[in-house]
Amino acid sequence: MGKKVLVTGGAGFIGTNLINRLVKENVEVFSLDDYSTGNKDNESRLAKYIKGDIETIVNIAESNFDICYHLAAQSRVQPSFEDPEASFRANVQGTLKVMEWAKEQNVKVIYAGSSSKHHDPSDSPYAMTKFLGEEVCKLYKKSYDVNVEISRFYNVYGPYATLDEKFGNVIGIWISQAMKEKPLTIVGDGEQRRDFIHVDDIVDGLIRIANTELKHEDAWEIGTGINYSVNELFEMFNNQFNVTSINIDDQPGNYRKTLRINDDMIKKLGWSPQDRLNDYINGLKL
Numbered sequence: 001m002g003k004k005v006l007v008t009g010g011a012g013f014i015g016t017n018l019i020n021r022l023v024k025e026n027v028e029v030f031s032l033d034d035y036s037t038g039n040k041d042n043e044s045r046l047a048k049y050i051k052g053d054i055e056t057i058v059n060i061a062e063s064n065f066d067i068c069y070h071l072a073a074q075s076r077v078q079p080s081f082e083d084p085e086a087s088f089r090a091n092v093q094g095t096l097k098v099m100e101w102a103k104e105q106n107v108k109v110i111y112a113g114s115s116s117k118h119h120d121p122s123d124s125p126y127a128m129t130k131f132l133g134e135e136v137c138k139l140y141k142k143s144y145d146v147n148v149e150i151s152r153f154y155n156v157y158g159p160y161a162t163l164d165e166k167f168g169n170v171i172g173i174w175i176s177q178a179m180k181e182k183p184l185t186i187v188g189d190g191e192q193r194r195d196f197i198h199v200d201d202i203v204d205g206l207i208r209i210a211n212t213e214l215k216h217e218d219a220w221e222i223g224t225g226i227n228y229s230v231n232e233l234f235e236m237f238n239n240q241f242n243v244t245s246i247n248i249d250d251q252p253g254n255y256r257k258t259l260r261i262n263d264d265m266i267k268k269l270g271w272s273p274q275d276r277l278n279d280y281i282n283g284l285k286l
Contacts, residue, residue: 003027003028003066004027004028004030004064004065004066004067005022005027005028005029005030005065005066005067005068005069006029006030006031006032006062006065006067006068006069006107007019007022007029007030007031007032007068007069007071008031008032008033008054008057008068008069008070008071008072008098009031009032009033009038009054009070009071009072009073010029010030010031010032010033010038010047010049010071011031011033011035011038011039011040011042011043011049012033012037012038012039012042012071012072012162013156013158013160013161013162013199014071014112014153014156014199014202014203015031015033015038015069015071015072016039016042016044016160017158017159017160017199017200017202017203018069018071018203018206018207019031019044019047020044021203021207022047022207023044023046023047029044029046029047029048030047030048030049030050030062030065031043031047031048031049031050032050032052032054032056032057032060032072033049033050033051033052033072034051034052034053034054034072035051037075037162037164037167039160039162042160050062053094054072054090054094054097054098055089055093055094055097057097057098057101058097058100058101058104063105064105065105065107066107066108067107067108067109067110067210068098068101068102068107068108068109068110069109069110069112069206069210070095070098070109070110070111070112071112072090072094073090073091073094073112073130073133074086074087074090074091074126074129075114075126075167076126076166076167076168076169077116077124077126077127077251077252077253077254078166078251078253079126079166079167080124080125080126080129080253081124081125081252081253084125087125087126087129088125088129088132090129091126091129091130091132091133092129092132092133092136095111095133095136095137096136098111099136099137099139099140099144099146099148102140102146102147102148103140103144103146106147107147108147108148108149108210109137109146109147109148109149110148110149110151110206110209110210111133111134111137111148111149111150111151112151112153113130113133113134113150113151113152113153113219114126114127114130114152114153115152115153115154115155115195115221115223115258115260116130116131116255117130117131117134117152117219118258118261119255123252123253123255124252124253126253127253134150134219137150138150149209149210149215149216149219149220150216150218150219150220151205151206151209151219151220151222152219152220152221152222152223153197153202153222153223154194154195154196154197154222154223154224154258154259154260155169155170155194155195155196155197155258156169156196156197156198156199156202157169157171157172157196157197157198157199157277157280158198158199158200158280159199160199161175161199163175163176163179164176165177170187170194170230170233171196171233171281173185174233174234174237175284175286177243178237178241178243178286179286183243183244183245183246184234184237184243184244184245184246185245185246185247185248186230186231186234186245186246186247186248187230187247187248187249187250187251187254188247188248188249188250188251188254189247189250190229190230190231190234190247191229191230191231191256192229192230192254192255192256192257193227193228193229193230193256193257193258193259194227194228194229194230194233194257194258195223195224195225195226195227195258195259195260196224196227196228196233196277197222197223197224197273198273198274198276198277198280200276201222201224201271201273201274201276202222204271205220205222205266205269205271205273206222208269208270208271209269212268212269214265214268214269216265217265220263220265220266221260221261221262221263221266222260222266222273223258223259223260223273224260224273224274224275225259225260225262225273226259226275227257227258227259228277233277236277236278236281236282237281239282240281240282240284241284241286
């Protein structure tokens with residue numbers, strides 16, 4: 001691995017876990033984050049943090065980076081309907097700026113894509129902008145020889161996840177609701193299925209992709225290949241916390257299923273994710 005790394009969105013959920021792992025490996029780590037959803041309390045004393053919008057990446061004074069993990073994004077479906085312009089600005093224009101910077105600085109980029117790629121991009125502004133972000137990466141890889149690899153995340157959970165009911169995922173939202181002794185909200189009928197993956201497996205996958213010389217023709221699929229319904233997830237929460245639930249109307253962009261597609265390439269990295277979901281929930285303390 002390179003000695004000097006930039007993590008965009010480094011004060012967020014996945015970025016924090018990634019930085020904590022990198023600094024343990026004595027990597028020199030910098031973070032670029034605008035703190036719109038990132039948290040200063042997440043900062044590691046062993047990393048250096050730059051406050052700024054992703055589009056300011058071209059202006060940062062530091063140089064000679066070996067790797068950039070591009071995690072910064074507007075990363076939730078429902079907020080993207082409320083402010084599609086913000087999603088396009090962060091996920092498309094921001095990624096374009098990262099590619100321009102990487103082209104000039106000769107930096108390898110690991111782009112955080114989304115499993116929404118496997119659905120109709122027009123289902124939500126979020127899905128469309130993550131789709132276009134991938135296309136920007138592919139353009140710069142093919143036309144400008146930028147060393148960029150695309151990873152696709154599924155439904156990530158684990159420490160430092162946001163508990164905000166607007167920007168959190170279902171597990172983070174439910175933890176927040178359980179802490180407040182509120183009913184857990186189940187969107188629609190609860191039979192939609194999700195491939196839940198622990199953030200430690202995400203971090204391990206990202207680092208392996210950064211370390212390899214292999215080039216993926218499409219994208220590295222970072223999921224478990226196992227999915228659970230939201231109702232099954234509720235039973236895990238109920239067994240642990242004795243909670244109640246309430247069903248709310250289905251929401252636009254709410255896919256019926258996410259499940260990692262087969263990816264023979266990632267097997268070559270020796271990456272093997274674990275199904276930790278039930279153990280994780282059983283270990284939660286409110």
